[in-house]
Amino acid sequence: MVSSQRLYLSRIVRRKSHSLASALVTKSQESIPKSVGCSDSGSTCEAHQLFDEIRDLNVISGTAVIGRFVKQNRHVEAIHAFKRLLYLGIRPNEFTFGTVIGSSSSSRDVKLGKQLHGFALKIGLASNVFVGSAVLNCYVKLSTLMDARRSFDDTRDPNVISFTNLISGYLKKHEFEEALSLFRTMPERSVVTWNAVIGGFSQTGRNEEAVRTFVDMLREGVVMPNESTFPCTITAISNIASHGGGKSIHACAIKFLGQQYNVFVWNSLISFYSKCGNMEDSVLAFNKLHEQERNIVSWNSMIWGYAHNGRGQEAIAMFEKMIKDTNLKPNSVTLLGVLFACNHTGLIHEGYSYFNKAVNDYDNPNLLQPEHYACMVDMLSRSGHFEEAERLIKSLPLDPGIGFWKALLGGCKIHSNKRLAELAASKILEMEPRDVSSYVMLSNAYSAVEKWQNVSEIRRKIKETGFKRISGCSWIEVRGQGCVFVNADKSNKQKDEVYRVLSLITQHLIEDL
Structure with a gap:
């Protein structure tokens, strides 16, 4: 009981001290010369000039200067100010370190971060929870998780922020077991x-x-x-x-x-x-x-929702409403949603029109990304406009990636274009020789034009190279339970019933034809 009371009191003291010191730093910032903010006017301010202007320079006012630089994203100046503080013989405190370490992570300087951490260890501040949290956050941002974990383990009474930062770092690096293990050990x-x-x-x-x-x-x-x-x-x-x-x-x-x-x-x-x-x-x-x-995400979600559900006209109407009724400017996600909607509902003329507007009208030089050009190639090849698709690929302001050629190959399969299918396949296999899906797509394109010898050759090549095709799957939800269907799956306990229903559906489709 006594020990828990002491722990509670120590936490209260730390929190009160933290609040008092923060208040002192804020008060000191009010006395900092206005020249600290001169970055907006393009001037460069040397840390020693600033310190010369401050009356009664001490660690609190010095830390406030560093903090102001950090707030303005002037990380080089923040480091210079820290060095100047040391040169003047002023010993940094935990708030000084917490502030300046943030600059090393923001400037992506791993070496500097480690040097600051080492200095904090040397003067006995590394175990302080405020410094430890800043060091840990720095290492997490710089993706050096082993160093982050060592800093965490060296911190006395790590707080919730330290736990959360390290867990987030593990999750970003896909180290899920480490993240969950740490999460489960949290006291609160x-x-x-x-x-x-x-x-x-x-x-x-x-x-x-x-x-x-x-x-x-x-x-x-x-x-x-x-x-x-x-x-x-x-x-x-x-x-x-x-x-x-x-x-x-x-x-x-x-x-x-x-x-x-x-x-x-x-x-x-x-x-x-x-x-x-x-x-x-x-x-x-x-x-x-x-x-x-x-906001733009709200409108994009609606446009993409209509597009994914095959309601192209409504996607376009939503886009036009956004342009007409709001001051929002379309971004690359907006435009891609519109092009996707046009592509998957056969609105080729409209798709071409919006693409050309993006090239000429919308005041955003970064609006068109590679995926927009790839979507246009897909749209044109799906609709059998191969000359335009080929012309677009040749006029691209960038090197066509594998997605462009896959889009073209997909259209070739639909319209049995053997010449372009072979060209697209050769480009894909040149870029990614182990891409089994491209072999399958080319095989399907040959099947469409009844080139059975070519089909056999491709299938033999797939078998010889040991490529394994990832089976397609789909799933539905029935009474809260997910039901997964895998292509040619024989392990499903209800496979007989599944194939019986599938046979009935196929029979009905044939009768409707």
């Missing part, structure tokens, strides 16, 4: 830590783990989700297209947040419902946002 977890784990899983494609972590958070019941929890959780559930699961999470959002979500929650709901094919609920979520709250 904040909502920020839970969000970091959920977001880390979601951003690295581990969607089921992200949703499972959210459920664990609710079951534990100690920390409640906030507005930052739901966007990454809804994104994860939308990536596995679990309509029932997503609606349950939406219900949780209503329970914990009411209907006053921020724009990030609404945007994730718009995207979720559209990915599940439920555009009606996407529209409802979009309409719940006030006009002034809708």
Whole structure:
């Protein structure tokens, strides 16, 4: 009991000290000469000149100067100011180190970060929780996780921020076991830590783990989700297209947040419902946002939702409404969504028109990216406009990557263009000789023009080189359970029933023809 009281009191003292020191630094910043902010006018200010202008220079006012430089992203000047402080014989404190170490990570200087860490060790400040947290955060940003872990282990009583930073670093590097192991050892977890784990899983494609972590958070019941929890959780559930699961999470959002979500929650709901094919609920979520709250992501989510669901005209109408009714400028994601919509609903003329507008009208030199040109090649080749597709590839302002040639090859398969199929395949195999999908696409193109000898040669080559084709799969949700269907799968326990139903569907399709 006594030891726990002492621990509690020590934490209170540390927090009070931290608050007092922060207040002193803020007060000192008020006395810093205005010349510290002169970067906006293009002037360069030497640290020693600044220090000469400060009356009663001490570690607090010196740290304030460094902090002002860091705030202005003038990291070189911040380091010079730190060196000048040392030259003047002023011993840095934990706040000085915490501030200047941030400059080394922002300037991506690993060597400098390690030197500052070494200096902190030398003068006995490395174990301080404030310095330790800054050092750890620096190493995480610089992706040197072994150094980050050593710093974490050397820190006395690491706080929630230190835990969260290291866990985030592990997740970004796909070191999931390390992240979870550290997460489980935390004495107390904040909502920020839970969000970091959920977001880390979601951003690295581990969607089921992200949703499972959210459920664990609710079951534990100690920390409640906030507005930052739901966007990454809804994104994860939308990536596995679990309509029932997503609606349950939406219900949780209503329970914990009411209907006053921020724009990030609404945007994730718009995207979720559209990915599940439920555009009606996407529209409802979009309409719940006030006009002034809708950002470019809101509009992009609607455009892409319509595009993915084969509703090209509505995608175009949404784009035109955004241009007409708002001051938002289309970005590369917006334009790609419009081109994708045109491509997959056969709106070739409209697609060409929007592409040309992007080239000539929209005031954004970075609007067109390689994927936009690839989408146009795909659109033209799918519709059989091979001369235009070939001309576009030859006039590209960049070297056509493998995606361009795959788009062309796909169109050749549809329209049985043997000459261009061979050209595209040769380019693909030159860039990526072990790309089995390209061999398969070329084989299909030869099959379409009944070049069976060529088909046999390609299949023999695939077999000889030991390439393995990744089987295609799809899945649906039935009563909350995911059902996965893999091409030519014989291991499914319900395979007889599956193939019986498939045979009936095929028979009905033939009869309809």
